[in-house]
Amino acid sequence: MKKYLGVALGVLTAIGGFVDIGDLVTNAQVGARFGVSLAWATGVGVIGICVFAEMSGRVAAVSGRPTFDLVRERVGPRLGMLNLVSSMLITLLTFAAEIGGVSLAIQLVVSVHELLIVPVVALCVWLVLWRAKFSIIENLFGLLGLALLVFAVAAWHLGPDWGALTHQATHAAKPHDEFWSTYAYYAVALFGAAMTPYEVFFFSSGGVEEGWTPDDIGVMRANVLIGFPLGGMLSIAISVTAWVVLGPLNIGVDSLGQVGLPVAVALGKIGLAIALLGFVAATFGAACETGLSVGYSVAQYFGAQWGKYVRPNEAVVFHVVILLATIAAAAVLMTDVDPVLITEMSVVFSAVALPLTYLPILVVANDPDYMGEHVNGRFANVLGTVFLVAVVAAAVAAIPLMIWTRMGQ
Amino acid sequence: MTDTADRLQGSIDGLLHLMDRQLIDVDGLFLGKVDDVELTAGDDGLAITALLTGAAALVGRLGGRLGDELITKWGQARPAEPHRTRPWRLSMDLVDRLDSAVHLTVGRDEVLSRDGGEGLRLGSLAGMTVFEPDGDKAGRVLDARFEPRAARLVLRSLLVGRGGPGSLLGYDRRSEQGPRVLATLVRLWHRDTRVVDVDDADIDWTLEQVRLRERLEVAGKRALDV
Numbered sequence: 329m330k331k332y333l334g335v336a337l338g339v340l341t342a343i344g345g346f347v348d349i350g351d352l353v354t355n356a357q358v359g360a361r362f363g364v365s366l367a368w369a370t371g372v373g374v375i376g377i378c379v380f381a382e383m384s385g386r387v388a389a390v391s392g393r394p395t396f397d398l399v400r401e402r403v404g405p406r407l408g409m410l411n412l413v414s415s416m417l418i419t420l421l422t423f424a425a426e427i428g429g430v431s432l433a434i435q436l437v438v439s440v441h442e443l444l445i446v447p448v449v450a451l452c453v454w455l456v457l458w459r460a461k462f463s464i465i466e467n468l469f470g471l472l473g474l475a476l477l478v479f480a481v482a483a484w485h486l487g488p489d490w491g492a493l494t495h496q497a498t499h500a501a502k503p504h505d506e507f508w509s510t511y512a513y514y515a516v517a518l519f520g521a522a523m524t525p526y527e528v529f530f531f532s533s534g535g536v537e538e539g540w541t542p543d544d545i546g547v548m549r550a551n552v553l554i555g556f557p558l559g560g561m562l563s564i565a566i567s568v569t570a571w572v573v574l575g576p577l578n579i580g581v582d583s584l585g586q587v588g589l590p591v592a593v594a595l596g597k598i599g600l601a602i603a604l605l606g607f608v609a610a611t612f613g614a615a616c617e618t619g620l621s622v623g624y625s626v627a628q629y630f631g632a633q634w635g636k637y638v639r640p641n642e643a644v645v646f647h648v649v650i651l652l653a654t655i656a657a658a659a660v661l662m663t664d665v666d667p668v669l670i671t672e673m674s675v676v677f678s679a680v681a682l683p684l685t686y687l688p689i690l691v692v693a694n695d696p697d698y699m700g701e702h703v704n705g706r707f708a709n710v711l712g713t714v715f716l717v718a719v720v721a722a723a724v725a726a727i728p729l730m731i732w733t734r735m736g737q
Numbered sequence: 738m739t740d741t742a743d744r745l746q747g748s749i750d751g752l753l754h755l756m757d758r759q760l761i762d763v764d765g766l767f768l769g770k771v772d773d774v775e776l777t778a779g780d781d782g783l784a785i786t787a788l789l790t791g792a793a794a795l796v797g798r799l800g801g802r803l804g805d806e807l808i809t810k811w812g813q814a815r816p817a818e819p820h821r822t823r824p825w826r827l828s829m830d831l832v833d834r835l836d837s838a839v840h841l842t843v844g845r846d847e848v849l850s851r852d853g854g855e856g857l858r859l860g861s862l863a864g865m866t867v868f869e870p871d872g873d874k875a876g877r878v879l880d881a882r883f884e885p886r887a888a889r890l891v892l893r894s895l896l897v898g899r900g901g902p903g904s905l906l907g908y909d910r911r912s913e914q915g916p917r918v919l920a921t922l923v924r925l926w927h928r929d930t931r932v933v934d935v936d937d938a939d940i941d942w943t944l945e946q947v948r949l950r951e952r953l954e955v956a957g958k959r960a961l962d963v
Contacts (some may be wrong), residue, residue, distance in 0.1 A: 391837040393759070395751030400770070401757045404903040405798050408757075430895060631759055631790070691906050694915045697744075697754075698837050709916035716919075 329666045335550045341470025342555020343477075343562065348614030349398050349429035350422065350521040350675045351563045352607065354667055356587040357736075358514045359567030360574040361506060365496040373522025374560035376715045378552050380686050382527045383693040383708060387533035391698040395532045395536040395689060396628035400643040402688040408438050411684040412629045416622060418681055419526045423618040423658035424511045428667025429611035432606055443662060450658035453615045457650050462537045464635040465620075469613025475606030480565040482594035482603075483560035488572045498561060513639075515730040516722050517672070522560065522721070526621040528685065533624040541700060548549040569594065582668055622653040672735060679726040682719040690716060743834035749890065750910065751785070751859045751881040752902050759838040760827070768845035771815060773798060773824060774859035776892065778889060782935060783892040785827045787857065788839065790849065794824035799861045825849035829889075858943055863902040865940070867895075867947040875953040879905055879930065895938055896960050897953060898930025905930070909960045926960045931957025 358366050384395050393401075400408035430453075431445040438445075456465060502511045540548065569590035570581060581587060584607065592600040620636075623646045627634035632645035640647050661667065690712045693704045704712065751774060758770045772794035775787040793811060800807035812822040827849060833842045841848070844937055859881060867875045877898045883890040896909060908914060908923040909930070937956040939948045949956055 397759055402903065402906060404752075404901075405757060405772075405795060407903070408800060427761065605774050627767075629770075630795075631767055633767040640764070653856075690916065691919065695907055696911065696914070697907075704915060706915075713916045713918045 329548065335547055337467060338547060338551035339555040339558070340474060341467050342501065342551045343558045344470040344473025344475050345613055345617070346559025346612065347473065347476055347562055347566075347610050348422075348524075348617075349425050349667070350436065350524065350670050350678075352429070352566065352584070352587050352610070352635075353671045354514070354521045354675055355563045355566040355582065356570040357581040357672075358518060359570030360579060360586075362502060362582050363571040363575060364493050364497075364564060364567055365502055366515055366518055367424060367497045367567065368566075370522055370560055370563050371519040372718065373519040374563075375711070376519070376718065377523050377527060378631055379708065379711045379715055380523075380528055380533045380689055381511070381556065382549055382552050383689055383712065384532040384689050385535050385540070385552065386545055386702055387689065387693055387698060388532040389548060390539035390542050390700065390702045391729050393692075393698070394536050394624065395528050396609070396625045396687065397513055397530070398628055398688045399685065399690045400428055403684070407684065407711060408637050411418060411681070412625060414677075414681045415525045415529075415685060418524070418674055418677045419529070419537060419618050419621050419625070420522060420653060420656060421660075421670055421677065422526060423615060423622060423653060425667050425671040425674050426615035426618055427654075427657050428661050429584065430608055430615060431661070432667055433607035436585055436588070436607075443664060445657055446661045449612075449615075449659075450654050453612070454651060457619050457654075458647060459638060462534070465613070465616045465636075466534065469609050469616065472609030473606060473613055476562055476566075478595065478599055478602040478609055479562045479569055479608060480562060482591045482599060483565045483572070483592045486569060486572045489502040493568065493571075493702055506623060507733070509729065511732045512725070512737050514731040516679050516726050516729055517675050517719075519722050520610050520675040520677075520682075520726070522563075523682060524675065524678045525564060525681055525685045526618050529618045529621040529624050533620070533628075533634070537635050538625060539637070539713065544701065545645050548728065554644040582666075584668070618646060619650055619653055619657075623647070623650040649683055656680045658695040672682070676730050676735075679719075679722040681723070683716070683723050686719055730732055739882075743889070745832065745835045745890065746885060748882060748884045748893075749835075750890075750896070751883055752810075752863055752916040753905070753907050753910065754787075754864075755785075755835065755839070755882055756859065759843065760788070762841050762845035762848070763843055764845075766845050768794075768841075768848070769825070771839060772860075775826065775856040776859055776862070777856050779891075780890045780906050781886045781889070783857065783885075785829060785859075785888040785891075786889075787828050788832070789824040791860070793822050794858075794860070797858075801864075816818050822853050823851050826852050842946050851853070861942070861945060862895075862940065865947050866898045867938070867949065867953075869949055869952050870906075873947060875932070876908075878947060879899065879903075880909070882917055882932065892935050894935055895933050895947065896930060897933050897949075897957060898927050898960065900926060905960070917936070927961050929953075930960040933957040 430449045431442050435442050573590035573593050588603045591603040626649045627646045633643040634646040758771045769790035771788050773789040776783040777786040788953045796811050797804040797806045808822050833840045864900045865878045869875045880896040882894045933956050
């Protein structure tokens with residue numbers, strides 16, 4: 329019974345924790361302009377993150393080694409450093425975007441200027457990362473993030489023409505007023521938003537934090553394979569609401585308020601209140617995950633003690649890195665840069681940094697020295713190889729597309 | 738952990754199995770990475786005598802050709818500190834076992850001593866240019882293979898081929914290891930990579946190069962089956 333509760337809790341937190349500021353903004357933007365004609369990109373991204381999260385989780389459970397350990401062991405200190413610097417920049421950017429997202433969501437409620445909220449939010453995030461238990465960080469915000477299910481309710485309540493939506497999702501077509509180049513740009517952005525590297529850093533390090541053993545592989549798999557796809561469905565629900573409400577009015581999404589607008593139209597004040605709670609929980613939870621990921625990656629590269637499972641004074645480097653990262657993220661936001669813009673950039677740059685992270689995971693998941701009998705099966709290898717190719721393609725295409733379409737203008 | 742076999746009892750590839758691994762103390766706490774490995778000449782040849790850790794070891798490997806320069810700069814960053822360019826040293830006597838990490842027999846408090854740096858380094862052996870007897874370039878040292886002799890791991894052979902250290906990704910150990918596409922690519926890239934017995938090679942540590950006594954095709958057998 330306890331095992332089933334564990335699976336249920338894991339699945340619920342995976343759903344709530346899947347959506348972060350990148351998914352919220354990108355899916356609403358894409359939904360308002362392209363409807364669900366790009367749902368396939370989210371779908372592909374979700375399958376990709378399932379494949380590699382399962383692999384990295386399995387490596388962590390069997391060998392006790394999280395992802396960044398593998399990165400340095402397999403590609404050496406020099407390429408490892410390149411990966412550390414690039415993924416650190418992206419994760420920091422995402423961290424800033426998440427803190428900005430929390431601030432924007434709170435601003436929608438209290439109407440105080442965002443710059444006054446940012447330092448308070450950053451302080452709260454740091455306090456949680458310093459003091460709170462790992463299980464609280466993971467479960468509490470994951471569960472509260474389920475409030476975002478209100479988007480699924482709103483989509484259903486708005487009563488769109490499901491037949492037309494299905495047609496849109498299953499045919500390679502775009503709205504007539506859009507270009508194929510922007511279509512491709514947003515496909516890469518959705519892919520990057522679903523597969524951001526911090527997710528595997530956090531997921532595998534979290535496995536070590538919780539002391540996974542090979543016996544936990546089943547539960548871990550259930551969480552990934554049920555939770556992440558449901559989280560992906562939630563992302564698509566956000567697209568649907570944006571398409572139905574904002575699409576006909578030709579409103580583009582450039583603020584968090586516009587992401588929530590369709591819920592207000594469909595369900596009124598109560599719905600909006602729940603959506604706002606979901607925004608705060610999802611972005612705050614993701615802020616904690618990204619903040620921890622910065623600490624995990626740096627400490628794992630240099631071999632310093634990391635983790636919430638030891639006392640802070642036993643993992644000083646780890647906590648100092650987190651503190652500095654929080655200050656840096658807050659400092660970026662205090663320049664009054666638009667958090668939505670940071671979000672857009674972070675998901676595109678994510679796509680660029682993915683190959684260096686996912687290649688070592690794929691190689692080590694096949695190495696019997698680490699994995700014993702738990703090496704990848706043929707299915708995981710076929711999918712892993714296909715997605716490695718997809719990830720490289722997205723990485724190569726991301727920057728040229730960003731420049732060519734002027735960030736999807 | 739399914740594979741708790743201690744790798745120190747068998748043959749290992751220095752770079753693949755030991756370098757850059759996590760150091761874990763007797764209480765399970767982390768104290769650093771294997772940033773380099775100290776080799777000492779003995780009766781049987783070069784043996785692994787200590788693990789080196791810390792910036793003074795890492796910076797040299799990070800810098801590549803600029804490594805020595807970077808270490809000097811590292812020392813100059815704080816002239817008041819004695820022996821700053823010497824890495825922290827951890828004798829192999831303190832190592833309990835080697836699996837996906839290096840497990841020590843002691844706690845991490847004050848276990849390191851700053852007396853590394855005198856011996857030879859695996860980090861400088863890796864990547865050395867290898868020359869044929871007639872002076873042609875044969876490739877680079879991609880990894881170094883050690884075997885246990887009288888409770889020490891002794892250098893027995895070198896993997897010589899094109900590309901840099903680490904580009905074998907571990908496929909020299911098990912060429913049937915998946916995924917198939919990746920294994921095929923590595924096999925193709927390293928089709929001329931060979932294992933050379935250390936007795937057939939002269940290592941010049943000052944010039945940082947290796948000279949073979951016989952041509953590579955003759956001296957070495959293929960590292961990967963094609």
